[in-house]
Amino acid sequence: MSNLHEEAADRKRAVLKEVMDAALSGRPGPVTRHFAPGAVVRHRSNAGIIDAPWYDRMEGEFRLNGETEAKSHLEELMRRAAYISYEDRGIIVEDDQAASRCDWTRRDERNGSLIMGTTMYWFGFTSDLRIRSIETISSIHSVIPAETGRNTI
Structure with missing residues (x-):
């Protein structure tokens, strides 16, 4: 791999880490500058399978026509999903695409x-290293009910 390709891959990794940390930590900062105008975001999950109303069904495809819409979308995602913890399981960059996985608790x-x-992320980049598409697939694998104050034996 040439130095130009390595530098571009490192820059993409840094952008993705910044965007994912912002979304999962609940502190958006100026990450929407990384989105290309007209970026497409697709969200899917298995939340409907277990009837999890907490997810608020923000599934579907969203076209973000500029930084203002990208910021609104990100803020709405953060409002609906506040994470207690998350662990980035790595970012793989190949040409103008990247993928990542994150385990989380909320x-x-x-x-x-x-x-x-767990959420899997697939990213597409423009030639100027901005995000042109994000596809996420989230899978809920455990739900631990809160204690209701009852004594159980």
């Missing part, structure tokens, strides 16, 4: 249950 604000899951 608390359901409505009933206090702990929800654990």
Whole structure:
């Protein structure tokens, strides 16, 4: 790999780490500058399978026509999903695409249950190293109900 390709791959990794940390930490900062105008974001999950109302069904495809829409979208995602912890499991960059996986835990604000899951991310980049597309697939793999105050034996 040439130095130019290595530098571009390192820059893409840095952009993705910044965007993912912002979204998962709940502190957006100026990350929307990394989105190309007209960027497409697709969200899917298995939340409907287990009837998890906490996810608020932000599934589907969204076209972000500029930084203002990208910021609104990111803020809405963060409002609906506040994470207790998350662990980036690595970022792979290949040409104008990248992929990542993140394991996370969050608390359901409505009933206090702990929800654990994994999200896979696929990113597409423009030639000027901005994000042109994001596809996420989230999988909830554990739900631990909150204690209800009852004594159990």
